[in-house]
Amino acid sequence: MNKTITGFSKLSKSEKIEWITDTYFKDALSAKSLLKQYWNDDKKLQQLHDEFIENTITNYYLPLGVAPNFLINKKVYAIPMAIEESSVVAAASKAAKFWFDRGGFKTKVISTEKIGQVHFMFQGESTKLEQFFKVIKPKLIENAKPLTKNMEKRGGGILDIQLNNKTQDIDNYYQLHATFETLDAMGANFINSCLEQFAETLKEEAQNFELFSSEEKNIQIIMSILSNYVPNCLVRAEVSCKVEELTENPNVSAQEFARKFVQAVNIAEIEPYRAVTHNKGIMNGIDAVVLATGNDFRAVEAGVHAYASRNGQYSSLTHAKIEDDIFTFWMEIPLALGTVGGLTKLHPLVKLALELLGEPSAKELMQIVAVAGLAQNFAALRSLTTTGIQEGHMKMHLMNILNQFEATSEEKTTLVNYFKTHTVTHSTVVEAIEKLRQ
16 A cells, blocks of 8 residues: 655645554554544644644643642742653652751752854855954844844843854854843744844845955855753752751661762762663653643753763763761753743643743743752652662552553552552562452
8 A cells, every 4th residue: 555645734634534544554443533532622722732733633642740849949839740651740749748848949040041053154264254253243133133122121132142163173164153041931933033133144244344255255054043052041959958857768877878879979970871861860850840831841851961961971960968967969950941932822731830830930940840850860869779769660650550451440459459568560460460350
């Protein structure tokens, strides 16, 4: 059967589904039924979802959970988290409860600078290009005024533009490196529009610059695009308490736990194999809140992992120390987030999530998201250095295994009670189900 099609985007949603299910599925009727099962009965709401992206055929749902009792800078939050992985919400909630009685989380936005670049090729003398840039820099900013005037009224806009010579890396390659303040907007569209205007001005003004030869006048723009690496859009989150207050496990002394915890972080600071999994745990918390609040978790992931490699080796994002019998655990992380624009005013659940958080500014959201990541990492390291990660994780994963075997409500109740005192593994759950059904 021919699996290619012309004009797919022009088909109605029903026609798209008809072609896909008839072409790719053995049981087309079951596939169609499943796709339609996830449509929203509210036609207006469904149309809104259909128009978020192209070629939509249905909705793909993730659970939206809440982790309560987060004390951040003396204010209590219930944090929304959209994620499919078992134990993430439970671990964050447990860490929130632990630190609630120990002063909570302290956070601070260090800076909010965002970055964009115009990448171009210039065939000529770099000294001439530098002279040219000094002359046109004010005009680059002036010509972008129609784009920046509203942002400037609110206190944002273009912070600076620099010329970067990258010819040591690629022949004839230069950049306009621009920095921006976008306030409560993530700012991608704003930044990209400004960059494209810079590029246009750059090309036009080169044609009129007297010192350029005819070849030098023909600047070639390669691309104009924001960067998701934002090392100067930083937030810090930390927790601290006396070492003696650290343990809830009667089998482990507070001093031993603190030492093992700090060593676990030290290992992640110098061992990339460990650091990747360590940071993935942090991103479990961060991505879940970023997604729930309608922000771009792919951009956040890319920027965070680049930041973790900024010193030439991939390393832990979190740090820990014991000084004067005080345990401190902290993280500084780049987060470019928005609370206006994009999905924040379109997706009903995003609006709900932001209202749940008290309609935070972008700076406040940076702090909340960072805390979710720190809490997640604390919970993971506490498990790893005491009981091991599987005890808690597999108990949370138990329901997924039971659902795989289509356990009834009665079977679930029986088996959940059974595994309160037995070790959960896939094989032990299967064995218990089979025994129960006999």
